[in-house]
Amino acid sequence: MSENPTRSIEPSYLKYKGRYGGIFAWIFSTDHKRIGLLYLWSIMTFFIVGAILGLLMKMELISPGKNIMGPQTYNGFFTLHGIIMIFLIVIPGLPAVFGNFFLPIMIGAKDVAFPRLNLTSWWLYMFGALVVLTSQFTGGGPPDTGWTFYAPYSFQTPTNMLPAVTGAFILGFSSILTGLNFIVTIHRMRAPGMGWFKMPLFPWSLYATGWIQLIATPIVGVTLLMIIAERTLNIGFFDPSLGGDPILYQHLFWIYSHPAVYIMILPAMGAISEIIPTFARKTIFGYKAIIASTVAIAFVGYFVWGHHMFTSGMSGVALYTFSILTFLVAIPSAIKVFNWVSTMHKASINLQTPFYWAVSFIFVFMIGGFSGLVLGALATNVHLHDTHFVVAHFHFIVFGGTGFAFLGAMHYWFPKVFGRKYDAGWANIGWLTFFIGFITLYGPMFYLGIAGMPRRYYDYVEVFHGGNIISSFGSIILIAGIAIVITNLVKSAISGEKADQNPWGGITLEWKVPSPPPLENFDEIPHVTRGPYDYS
Amino acid sequence: MEQTSGNPHIHRDDEASKIGMWLFIFTEMLLFGGLFIVYSIYRYLHPVAFELAADELDVLVGTANTVILLVSSMTIAMSVTAMQKGNKKLTLALLGATLFLALAFLVNKYFEWGSKISYGLYPGSERLHEFGHGDTLFFGLYYFMTGLHALHIIIGVVIISAVMYRVHKEMVHPTKYALLENTGLYWHLVDLIWIFLFPLFYLVT
């Protein structure tokens, strides 16, 4: 309880005593900060599992022929890897961890609007995860459809699809409830004086994300229900031999799953928009433009799903529309990049680890984004669709984008969350190793894709050997990087030096409460008068 | 309860729960929205079969159920008014009426499904497969969509019963009736969906 010599005499959220003790003080806590940490620990655990699967796939691909596993295992691996990474990690990722932890604090509230619902979301998340994982050990063995569950293979495979699909359904529910909670929180619980345009950008991004979660997720929910019905009752929704249309399945799947990629990236962009002004000690450039672009991405992103289906045999009119909309949805991203860079102009930059992550985020995001444009153009998509070029694109933008932003945010808010400082030297070394490994791992995949190597290939012809060696080698560097980063963070969380209330000189509300914050964040709800990045 | 949350003064915000309820309703709308996409695409692909298959459904039962739901929607809306006016008895009576109508709807549905099934029309049945693709899809959708809708009715029945209990115990009372209002919203949603299901399955023959 001696945590906060600075101000509050209240115990921090890590220390207070509730009704339960031990682990129950966490898993039954409705405190938004504890729930945020619950998510952090669960996500990290799943990440290690998913990452190891990725690594094993790379080891298999290091040379043609069988190295360490058979094709059945490989197919199961990329399916589970995809499901874990998408549904268990990057979709909940920033919103569930940092959103839960910081949204209420940043808007000057004591908690989210529905704390118990919030806890329910976490339980649903864990339950869904568990159901997904049972698919690995029961029934006909690990599902092998890829994370897209394309019909009609997903009805025919003898593997254990039902738990995987049911699990994904439950996870969708959890995601919807989180989004709902955030939207209501933002509508109702902003501190007095905090008008919509005095709200920091991270909450803004969560607001837009919340809406996508609300209106996109149910579509995949019902699609997954249809798969379940199809497998159990043989209805024929998507089964061509009963008149169903497999392409319609793809439409429904991507109506959700494209917006889902913006669920992944918007909060990441929000976090970057927090980090940059703090370390630049400068107002963010084009605050309203960034808000507008956030909303625009969320909105237009809802109508471009067809770019995943360019070679599926859709009509030319559909291809035309989807391609052009895909290009237009890139514009708001461009606007954000330009505004971030302009924020650094005439700034006074305090070069710390989070800033490294932010800058490298912009770099990999640009590469990922432009490769997205290559895929969005019809002539090139036909060649590159379902090749390793796509794999490179989405690792760059999902892992590179969301992942870098997550780790940046992790370092940025670390002192606030744990009340301790991380070891800056190791953090920088970790970042550099990670960055180098990342480029070595995924860079060659662009080349492989251009050369024509299809994705989800367990084995390949000799011409692709060179690229795969480099890439597999990169994965080893990347692990080293990640291991350094994680070890450093874990160690510092336990025994790092005590951090003070505002180590970076940030001016959003979370820096006005003690580190770590007390149970109810604020002794007194603040009255907001200035803009969120008003450094003058 | 509040103590566990570690959050002693969660203050009450009825407006917040109402927004929350609306947002939830939106997700439900989209859930069915996805099914409406499937329906409209398959109807477009198999127009004739869909029209013929729709003939198999009993318009009378459908209309009866529509009226039942509409009336129940009104009774629950009125119960909010009754509550606002502080008339507990009337509130309970109206909720009871809603509950009764909901059950009537389900009973109706039960017999409707039952007769279809005994006639050999159910997902995966031989008879359906003989009919051809359009019919298979039509009845697949019919069972799936009305089934999902019936599930919502069943959930509604549970919720309404719970609300009645709370009204009875005066945990819901004229200055604190957000729960009743939100239940009403949910029930109207169930009605809304049926308003579209009814013509699409029973009428456009």
Added chain:
Amino acid sequence: MISETRDISNFVAGYESTFMLIFWVAVFFIVGISLTMIWFIYRYNKKRNPVATQIKGSVTLEIIWTVIPVALVLVMFNFGWTGWKPMQEPPEDAMVVKSYARMWSWMFEYENGRLTDTLFVPQNRPVRVDLIAQDVLHSLYIPAFRIKQDMVPGREGFLWFEAGQPGVYDLFCAEYCGLQHAYMTTAVVVMPEYDFEEWLADTTQVLVADAERPGAAGMQILRMNGCNACHSSDGTALVGPTFRGLYGSTVTVITDGTEREIVADDDYIRRSIYEPDADIVKGYSRGLMLSYRNLIDEQGIQDIIEYLKTIQ
């Protein structure tokens, strides 16, 4: 594998110009923006510039960096569209080849009824490939020609191309289709027009070298129908049981849920091929192997049995 020559197929040029356009725009922006960031970090470091100048934004700039990218992406879109459009418009006089995809093999049927497991096409003549998927989604992908089209069961699709250089190119299945997806590969052989005509007319060839061996005809059928994707001849179990030692042996099968033993005679083999789900070999899943009733005739069955006898 990806050859530099632009005329390797008629779609390479459209692909290349779109790719190059986006690539160079990307290089320009990525390099430009990265260098700018590095310069800012250097120039406006805390040490060099202790006090930041507060700038709220600039409407002019926002407009500029909205309008220019919009213009750029529209150009990119247009390149992509014009490169793609001809793919939809096969010439009337194109030679037609039917392609059949099933787990996990290819079969091609030419206008004169000839069947192969490799795609043979003439040089400098448009070829339209009709796409027929028999079980799940597949995708016909010829990287060197920059073309790909998904094959959807229950719906006919096509792709077309005109190959410009004789040679042998990889042909992949690009849509995930189950266990052996990575092995669902074959080749496209582009021949000069004259050679091709000659090849097509020659219906006698059945693996000339092996023709003498007993069972050669059966083996040819197995290859053509892609049975080897699931059944080995060397004793290893793949998706289905191996053929080695099958004929005449006693197999444990599950018929309508009950287990029984059965001798693998002619009838059993025929039933296994025509109604694979009737007797499921113990330890294997039903539903994987499809009926070949329409693809293999009685003569074919006899040939297969002949072949099976050779690896008894």
Added chain:
Amino acid sequence: MENNGKHHIVPYKTHITVLLGLIILTALSVAVTSIELGPLTVTVALLLATAKALLVLIYFMHLRFDNIIYSIMVAFVMFSIISIIVITFLDYLFR
């Protein structure tokens, strides 16, 4: 939070009137089916259904008496649903 407590009370009579309207519309849509309108049948049925849905939304669900933000949100969601249906049809109509 200012909104707590002040609530519009919808009189019983309004409810009954709305119900009558709904039932008339239902009867109308059933009656229309027996007339051969060809492809218009679907349109008419859907228009009538939309009218009914609006009645429910506006009166039973209180949109008319609530903050305008609710109506905006409902309109936005409806717009989204309709857009995805239309866009999906871009594929099927032009195949």
